[in-house]
Amino acid sequence: MAGLATTFGSGAMTNSINELSSAQVILLSGSNTTEAHPQVARRIYDAVDQGARLIVIDPRQTAMASLAHIHLQLRPGTDIPLLNGMMRCILDENLVDELFVEMRTENYIPLRDLLLTIDLNEVTATTGVSIKDIARAARIYARAQRSVICYCLGVTQHICGTANVQSYAGLAMLTGHVEREFTGVDPLRGQNNVQGACDMGGLPAVLPGYQMVADPVVRDKFDRAWGVCLSDKPGQTLLDMTHGAGSPGDKLRAMYIMGENPMLSDPVLDQVEATLDSLDFLVVADLFLTETAARADVVFPAASFAEKNGTVTNSERRVQYMNKAIDPPGAARDDGWIIMELSRRMGYAMEYESSAEIMEEICLLTPIYGGMYHDRLIDNWGLQWPCSDRAHPGTPFLHKFSFARGRGRFQPASHVPPAEPVDSAFPFLLITGRSYHHYHTGTMSRCCPTLNREHDKPFLDMHPDDATRLNIPDGSRVQVTSRRGSCKFFLRYCQSLAPGDLYCDFHFHEAPVNVLTLSARDPEAHCPEFKLCAVRVEEVI
């Protein structure tokens, strides 16, 4: 998000999901779309059926990569040199959209100067992708009228995640492939309301609608609306909180966790466990007694999505209304009720009759949600922000006529090697991700009998050449060890990986992958380097 926010001025999908099916070229990166975003994959299939060209950038031979006209199977973590190589080709072949660059962007000269120093042979040596393929992909992407870039966590979960995103945004601006329907840069969101949780200010540096905590005018507006004096000090990020960062004088003494499970989802789990155990007080609201809730001092039983009214915002910025279908089980209550009760008992009355009334306050204080009144969202499938007032029809694609930040800003970047390269003791690179049948830490999906029947074991994918060399048969129990810990999987031979790379999912509490991963993270977005860590593999006898 930081990457797109600093280049375009807004960290969200620039297009609607439907627009993908009418693109002429789709460049897909770091996304196993068929498994993690099946509906987006359908639109890409539709586009290919209608003659679109598909370029896939991924170290794995995913289903999408098999369908691609060009699969750039780069070495993990080498997106920046690959993109610099593509942009160099675009420059060399006069495919730059000069008018767009001149009229709509800034900081182009430093990018051009950097590109002129790029040696394509060196790019090939770093990325493992041939100059011929890089040049073909660059030409196809640049020459089409309607090219669109889609990316997912394979791009962002690196120590250079922000610079990766900025490089993709740079490629789009260099060729003028933003601001129109069917062209743009689209980060695919992994959770039903991760967009909305960001939009609502569930972030340490921004209030609802990305209004900066540091801005005195913004604080003044919220001070008056809420009748308080807000702190101007940006808060701690999630990893700072769960990893107990900072001096002993800054360490947290209490946490309130609503519907999250850092005891499986965060990197270096030993450290998360130590942090949670060191708290004086931990309160967790969740549907189930998760690994995190089991460590709490107080657990609130929460309502599921089917047991409450309210809105969620999808990846394409569509704010949609969910109707309450049933009552929560037993004494479980929705999170809104819990927060209001707690607030009242702490001396600050929050009295909202309904979620519609809460949304009215959001509309008044949040310009991008200015027209999202519930009565406009009920009985239809919602509106896309920005939506400034009651009469506004919503916005299917962003940055028409001008970028949210004024001019789009090029942010030239150079290669950042992975935080933990392989060596003789830890010779494999482990990539983590999601499978088709399960979801995140499995809190919900692993309670679904049908999904479990299809997939109930944690697998480690390995190329058969590596497995043969190590003499480990398909289906064996294996132990994977990194410098931080180890966990056990079932080995699965897999042709779609390059030899030397390994892949596993993170849904299984019995194989908590994040005991292996690194806490190294991007300096701006604080996104951890989940996609890469060095490991070794042994058969468990």
Next chain:
Amino acid sequence: MDQVMSICCYCGCGCGLYLQVEQGRVVGVMPSHNHPVSQGNLCVKGWHLHEFIHDPRRLTQPLIRRNGTLLPASWDEALDFTAQSLLAIKEQYGPDRIGVLASAKCTNEENYLLQKFTRAVLGTNNIDHCARL
């Protein structure tokens, strides 16, 4: 059988669907045909969305840790104990020693309330969620 309009609770595609409700239980799921994303389709997770809602392992009452064990408690006990604990820690160590995690699984309205609670009641900007994970 009632058909209740809702949105899939898994990934960011945000598929529109109907929850099929019979006698207070969600018994099935049907995709919406005119929803701009789902267009009559769901993935395997969406089709089986109802299976976790009635799982017997769902939490049905508040729990408080007593002598090391989480034991059932009333809402009043759990909320009062939480309010007092948070107030005491805020008083003793200052608001910035309390951290809050919002949720990419909760509604906009709930996330708005939680960040308002964090900023206006606890008095800190220590709020984040798993957007980066």
